[in-house]
Amino acid sequence: MVKERHKIIPASYLVLIKNNKILLQRRFNTGYEDGKYSVVAGHVDKGETFTEAIIREVKEEAGIILEAEDLSVVHVMNRNIQNNERIDIFFIAEKWTGNIENKEPNKCDDLSWFDLNDMPDNVIPYIKEAINCIKNKVVYSEFNQ
Numbered sequence: 001m002v003k004e005r006h007k008i009i010p011a012s013y014l015v016l017i018k019n020n021k022i023l024l025q026r027r028f029n030t031g032y033e034d035g036k037y038s039v040v041a042g043h044v045d046k047g048e049t050f051t052e053a054i055i056r057e058v059k060e061e062a063g064i065i066l067e068a069e070d071l072s073v074v075h076v077m078n079r080n081i082q083n084n085e086r087i088d089i090f091f092i093a094e095k096w097t098g099n100i101e102n103k104e105p106n107k108c109d110d111l112s113w114f115d116l117n118d119m120p121d122n123v124i125p126y127i128k129e130a131i132n133c134i135k136n137k138v139v140y141s142e143f144n145q
Contacts, residue, residue: 006085008085008086010087011041011086011089012044012051012054012088014040014054014066014092014093015091015134016039016092016093016100017116022114022116022119022131023100023113024037024038024111024123025040025061025062025111026109026110026122027124029107037114037120037122037123040054040062042054050089050091054066054089055068059103061107062100062101062102062103062111063103064096066097070093071092071093072091074090074091074134075141076140077126077129077141077143080143081144119131125143125145
């Protein structure tokens with residue numbers, strides 16, 4: 001008997017930190033964790049790398065341009081949500097081109113900088129966990145909901 005292999009859903013995330021502040025966006029009208037804060041993120045499309053996905057998503061959502069050489073992986077999270085296995089890659093960028101602006105007001109009703117040590121209470125739990133891991137230089141974590 002052959003075991004059925006599970007399918008993993010891949011996603012890329014960008015953690016932007018500047019002057020001890022982190023860029024967070026509040027989800028709106030998406031059907032998933034609406035009213036809660038996250039970092040800029042998105043699913044990896046078929047045939048796309050994690051790096052390509054975050055470069056695309058950041059341009060679409062926040063209007064800035066990233067270069068692959070300016071991105072560093074700072075955290076990997078294996079996440080299980082209601083029996084859906086996910087792999088989340090968190091990048092950090094030290095520099096970018098353009099001005100940050102909310103390019104998707106139909107999906108995001110706030111895009112703001114928050115003190116890294118005083119974030120809103122309504123940050124999505126696994127995002128909060130990832131940020132804490134990044135602050136503590138933990139490269140890998142597992143999160144179950």
